[in-house]
Amino acid sequence: MKLKKIILKGFKSFPKKTVIDCRQGINIIIGPNGSGKSNIVDAIRWTMGEKKVKSLRGSEMLDFIFKGTEKIPASGYAEVEMIFDNSSRTLRMDVDDVSIKRIFDRDSEGKFYINDKRSRAKDIMALFGETGFSSNGYAIIEQGQVEKFISYSALERRAIFEEAA
Amino acid sequence: MKLKKIILKGFKSFPKKTVIDCRQGINIIIGPNGSGKSNIVDAIRWTMGEKKVKSLRGSEMLDFIFKGTEKIPASGYAEVEMIFDNSSRTLRMDVDDVSIKRIFDRDSEGKFYINDKRSRAKDIMALFGETGFSSNGYAIIEQGQVEKFISYSALERRAIFEEAA
Amino acid sequence: ICEKLTETIQNINVFFSQTFQEIFEGGDAKVVMTDPANPLETGIDIEVRLPGKNISTRTLFSGGEKALVTAALLFAIFLQNPTPLCVLDEMDAPLDEVNIMKFFNMIKKFSENIQFIVVTHNKKSMEFADVMYGVTMEEKGVSKVMSVEFKGA
Amino acid sequence: ICEKLTETIQNINVFFSQTFQEIFEGGDAKVVMTDPANPLETGIDIEVRLPGKNISTRTLFSGGEKALVTAALLFAIFLQNPTPLCVLDEMDAPLDEVNIMKFFNMIKKFSENIQFIVVTHNKKSMEFADVMYGVTMEEKGVSKVMSVEFKGA
Ligand SMILES: Nc1ncnc2c1ncn2[C@@H]1O[C@H](COP(=O)(O)OP(=O)(O)OP(=O)(O)O)[C@@H](O)[C@H]1O
Numbered sequence: 001m002k003l004k005k006i007i008l009k010g011f012k013s014f015p016k017k018t019v020i021d022c023r024q025g026i027n028i029i030i031g032p033n034g035s036g037k038s039n040i041v042d043a044i045r046w047t048m049g050e051k052k053v054k055s056l057r058g059s060e061m062l063d064f065i066f067k068g069t070e071k072i073p074a075s076g077y078a079e080v081e082m083i084f085d086n087s088s089r090t091l092r093m094d095v096d097d098v099s100i101k102r103i104f105d106r107d108s109e110g111k112f113y114i115n116d117k118r119s120r121a122k123d124i125m126a127l128f129g130e131t132g133f134s135s136n137g138y139a140i141i142e143q144g145q146v147e148k149f150i151s152y153s154a155l156e157r158r159a160i161f162e163e164a165a
Numbered sequence: 166m167k168l169k170k171i172i173l174k175g176f177k178s179f180p181k182k183t184v185i186d187c188r189q190g191i192n193i194i195i196g197p198n199g200s201g202k203s204n205i206v207d208a209i210r211w212t213m214g215e216k217k218v219k220s221l222r223g224s225e226m227l228d229f230i231f232k233g234t235e236k237i238p239a240s241g242y243a244e245v246e247m248i249f250d251n252s253s254r255t256l257r258m259d260v261d262d263v264s265i266k267r268i269f270d271r272d273s274e275g276k277f278y279i280n281d282k283r284s285r286a287k288d289i290m291a292l293f294g295e296t297g298f299s300s301n302g303y304a305i306i307e308q309g310q311v312e313k314f315i316s317y318s319a320l321e322r323r324a325i326f327e328e329a330a
Numbered sequence: 331i332c333e334k335l336t337e338t339i340q341n342i343n344v345f346f347s348q349t350f351q352e353i354f355e356g357g358d359a360k361v362v363m364t365d366p367a368n369p370l371e372t373g374i375d376i377e378v379r380l381p382g383k384n385i386s387t388r389t390l391f392s393g394g395e396k397a398l399v400t401a402a403l404l405f406a407i408f409l410q411n412p413t414p415l416c417v418l419d420e421m422d423a424p425l426d427e428v429n430i431m432k433f434f435n436m437i438k439k440f441s442e443n444i445q446f447i448v449v450t451h452n453k454k455s456m457e458f459a460d461v462m463y464g465v466t467m468e469e470k471g472v473s474k475v476m477s478v479e480f481k482g483a
Numbered sequence: 484i485c486e487k488l489t490e491t492i493q494n495i496n497v498f499f500s501q502t503f504q505e506i507f508e509g510g511d512a513k514v515v516m517t518d519p520a521n522p523l524e525t526g527i528d529i530e531v532r533l534p535g536k537n538i539s540t541r542t543l544f545s546g547g548e549k550a551l552v553t554a555a556l557l558f559a560i561f562l563q564n565p566t567p568l569c570v571l572d573e574m575d576a577p578l579d580e581v582n583i584m585k586f587f588n589m590i591k592k593f594s595e596n597i598q599f600i601v602v603t604h605n606k607k608s609m610e611f612a613d614v615m616y617g618v619t620m621e622e623k624g625v626s627k628v629m630s631v632e633f634k635g636a
């Protein structure tokens with residue numbers, strides 16, 4: 001499995017459709033303070049099914065929709081899509097390309113999609129279950145969480161090991 | 166008022182008497198991870214009267230005495246002295262040099278000294294009261310506390326402003 | 331107490347506006363009482379408006395932005411009530427290079443009246459040193475301090 | 484569940500020892516059950532011995548040391564159960580230059596099997612990029628992503 005693209009539209013500080021092509025190996029993201037780097041990490045976790053608003057630095061789901069600037073109006077909805085190359089069949093779907101998408105608009109609950117088929121957060125978590133990659137797993141270390149495993153409680157750590165089992 | 170010297174002996178990772186001459190302006194401290202830089206900041210706060218063991222990254226006062234290595238035995242006591250140039254008479258003492266010292270040995274409570282006269286933490290706090298420099302004040306920002314004023318509660322912030330008044 | 335706190339807040343806000351705009355090149359910030367009707371008990375909050383952004387929720391700020399707000403407020407307090415000594419332990423860790431230069435240029439200005447002790451790993455920050463000390467553990471577990479010669483100011 | 488957890492811990496400890504000693508050049512670390520008599524409920528703790536130091540209280544570790552212990556454990560988990568994708572947001576912020584090189588040299592080795600997305604401000608870290616993206620806000624409040632040409636590997 002390899003992440004090929006992340007596509008953001010209306011999510012946090014990304015009002016316009018933004019496509020990030022990812023490569024094998026080490027993809028490094030740089031940029032000034034406040035430019036939107038950690039928002040990309042939040043977008044990945046959000047699409048992977050993260051439900052806790054606070055853990056994405058928001059206080060309500062509306063905080064994930066672009067709030068507008070002096071020149072550009074607020075967006076009506078937030079949408080993030082991640083497209084994976086599944087030719088290794090790491091994900092239990094018999095297709096070469098797997099797309100997961102999450103859309104949230106002001107009037108409704110968020111919607112999840114797997115290859116454009118309506119799904120739930122649970123389905124995405126099940127799809128990635130055996131990979132160890134999840135919104136709260138060991139494979140994502142957020143900014144400021146550098147001492148993640150050390151400051152966890154003994155039971156939080158247990159959850160990490162069960163995932164790694 | 167100007168800090169002229171910090172002298173550590175037996176405090177955390179400093180078993181041998183170590184003298185740091187400070188200058189006016191910007192004194193920069195560099196060094197590898199784990200070499201003892203933040204221990205110097207802890208030494209300053211400890212000597213200024215910090216009572217909360219946890220806030221100096223310890224779990225008991227004994228954590229401040231050098232615990233020994235394979236080659237050097239543990240120290241019997243921890244001692245830190247700070248010598249200030251008081252020719253500006255910022256500190257309300259009619260002397261040119263003011264020394265504050267704290268000593269802690271395994272058998273007794275810590276002892277404070279102002280110019281070698283036995284004192285209490287309260288006396289040191291009173292001496293520095295109007296300078297705004299205190300172990301928990303706004304003028305010391307510890308490692309990892311970069312968002313200090315933002316993550317404080319509204320009442321903690323009030324205490325800061327009262328100090329600045 | 332009440333008048334003094336109210337007065338301090340008003341003074342600090344004048345400076346906070348100034349230091350905030352110097353760092354962020356726009357926007358504004360101020361400290362406010364959470365319960366102005368009750369100055370004896372009230373807490374203090376910080377209201378920030380980042381330049382060109384429509385965001386008021388502080389949780390949405392980036393790591394670097396939060397560090398810079400702390401810096402702006404610290405400098406505002408220094409303008410209101412300069413303290414003789416200030417100790418900063420890796421406060422530049424979350425900052426990008428441009429903001430490190432801004433941050434230390436302001437520290438440099440304050441360093442005429444305030445003595446700074448600054449711990450850093452950042453090469454750019456080291457260029458601002460008046461004097462530099464290296465802490466090492468040549469012998470495992472034993473800290474040693476040496477004065478570092480550098481090309482200096 | 485019980486056998487599986489016990490087995491996982493045993494395996495991870497073999498790797499944890501290895502990654503810890505590669506980073507710290509000595510010492511040792513392992514994960515242990517807090518209540519081995521009750522594998523269904525037990526929590527997991529980390530025991531660390533830093534090389535040449537007599538310290539076991541983790542609170543006395545430095546900022547960089549704690550980050551490196553987290554890195555060693557992360558890499559041990561990767562050896563036990565490689566995950567296809569890993570995202571790290573400024574994990575190099577507390578590290579000195581020597582440890583940044585060590586950290587990224589290990590990431591480079593893992594990157595044959597694991598795809599990494601790494602956010603950093605550090606010039607030394609950028610040298611390890613296979614591809615680099617710059618995020619900017621040319622227009623205030625609006626993030627834009629551009630691929631950055633660099634001298635690259
Ligand atoms: N819903 C939203 N609408 C518009 N802008 C938003 C929204 N949510 C967050 N932002 C903006 O995103 C910015 C933060 O971005 P982010 O945390 O990604 O920065 P960063 O590049 O990681 O910076 P640093 O290097 O300081 O960590 C904030 O300035 C905030 O104003």
Ligand SMILES: Nc1ncnc2c1ncn2[C@@H]1O[C@H](COP(=O)(O)OP(=O)(O)OP(=O)(O)O)[C@@H](O)[C@H]1O
Nearest residue numbers: 177198199200201202203204230231232545546547
């Ligand atoms: N009582 C003690 N006796 C001996 N060593 C101690 C004692 N207390 C702390 N230490 C040691 O001091 C080290 C931490 O030092 P410190 O936190 O000052 O590092 P630092 O230079 O700030 O590193 P970093 O750059 O990672 O922040 C730890 O490795 C710890 O073992």
Ligand SMILES: [Mg+2]
Nearest residue numbers: 038143392393
């Ligand atoms: Mg960030």
Ligand SMILES: [Mg+2]
Nearest residue numbers: 203308545546
């Ligand atoms: Mg430190």
